[in-house]
Amino acid sequence: MFNNLDVTNIFIDNQVFIKPEYKIDAVISGNKYRKLKYNIIEAKRLGFHNLLTFGGAFSNHIAAVAVAGKKYGFNTIGVIRGEELNDKSELNPTLALAKENGMKFKFVSREAYRKKSETDFIESLKKEMGNFYLIPEGGTNGLAVKGCEEILTSVDSEFDFICCPVGTGGTISGLINSSFSNQKVLGFPALKGDFIKKDISKFAKKNNWELITDYHFGGYAKINDDLISFINSFKEKYNIPLDPIYTGKMVFGIFDLIDKGFFPENARVLAIHTGGLQGIAGINQELERKKKTLIT
Numbered sequence: 285m286f287n288n289l290d291v292t293n294i295f296i297d298n299q300v301f302i303k304p305e306y307k308i309d310a311v312i313s314g315n316k317y318r319k320l321k322y323n324i325i326e327a328k329r330l331g332f333h334n335l336l337t338f339g340g341a342f343s344n345h346i347a348a349v350a351v352a353g354k355k356y357g358f359n360t361i362g363v364i365r366g367e368e369l370n371d372k373s374e375l376n377p378t379l380a381l382a383k384e385n386g387m388k389f390k391f392v393s394r395e396a397y398r399k400k401s402e403t404d405f406i407e408s409l410k411k412e413m414g415n416f417y418l419i420p421e422g423g424t425n426g427l428a429v430k431g432c433e434e435i436l437t438s439v440d441s442e443f444d445f446i447c448c449p450v451g452t453g454g455t456i457s458g459l460i461n462s463s464f465s466n467q468k469v470l471g472f473p474a475l476k477g478d479f480i481k482k483d484i485s486k487f488a489k490k491n492n493w494e495l496i497t498d499y500h501f502g503g504y505a506k507i508n509d510d511l512i513s514f515i516n517s518f519k520e521k522y523n524i525p526l527d528p529i530y531t532g533k534m535v536f537g538i539f540d541l542i543d544k545g546f547f548p549e550n551a552r553v554l555a556i557h558t559g560g561l562q563g564i565a566g567i568n569q570e571l572e573r574k575k576k577t578l579i580t
């Protein structure tokens with residue numbers, strides 16, 4: 285069901301390489317593929333027909349679950365943050381893509397959404413929609429971390445630093461667990477706040493990691509002109525697309541850290557490109573509305 289993947293590292297400059305996990309699939313891409321793999325195998329093993337998960341309206345995870353569900357024979361339900369979306373005549377590009385792939389939506393208030401891990405809320409969803417295999421928000425659980433442990437392979441032992449963007453912390457946890465003893469794993473949170481440290485500690489079995497919290501650009505999905513122009517020039521120069529929510533902020537951060545002398549001379553840095561490119565269309569819609577430069 286899941287093939288061996290070829291994601292050969294791409295050379296960027298004398299210190300930095302990129303692992304192009306975005307090439308795995310246009311939508312079930314990067315870490316979302318890694319996080320879904322063992323969950324889908326488990327849902328099949330247990331005989332489930334429905335997958336249910338949670339996400340925001342621009343979520344890469346929602347798009348990936350919809351496409352993966354269709355590909356592997358599941359009905360999918362997305363519980364989406366934001367009741368007001370129910371009244372919108374037009375879905376944004378992420379939700380439109382999910383719908384095209386057969387996902388059914390339940391739009392809930394921000395207040396209801398906060399109950400996403402509470403048993404009573406999950407039980408009421410089961411009464412309403414029938415039984416389902418639950419994939420948590422952002423897809424992070426033990427099986428997701430297990431999938432992310434497969435991102436690094438033996439060829440990656442030559443690197444001194446492994447860098448990745450951080451949302452719910454599942455991806456970095458997998459990377460930490462499979463990192464080599466001489467390596468340090470650097471996480472670049474895409475959101476403000478330090479709470480994520482605790483979540484990572486739940487899954488990570490080692491202490492060779494650190495969060496670099498200076499590159500969230502004001503918070504989740506917040507962007508500015510500097511970031512957009514960095515993403516556009518990076519693509520022009522290296523022919524590698526970056527998304528504005530996760531990988532763009534991380535690579536911007538890595539280049540800035542190099543300028544500031546953060547990395548020791550001759551240290552080798554591997555940046556994990558975790559995908560997320562489906563999110564560009566939605567951000568471009570917003571940029572167009574504001575008459576700003578688009579992501580190319």
Ligand SMILES: *Cc1c(COP(=O)(O)O)cnc(C)c1O
Pocket residue numbers: 314315316344345422424449450451452453454455456527530531558559560561
């Ligand atoms: C979801 C996502 C992340 C965050 O992964 P976590 O495991 O939630 O930390 C990072 N990069 C991309 C492109 C994503 O879609």
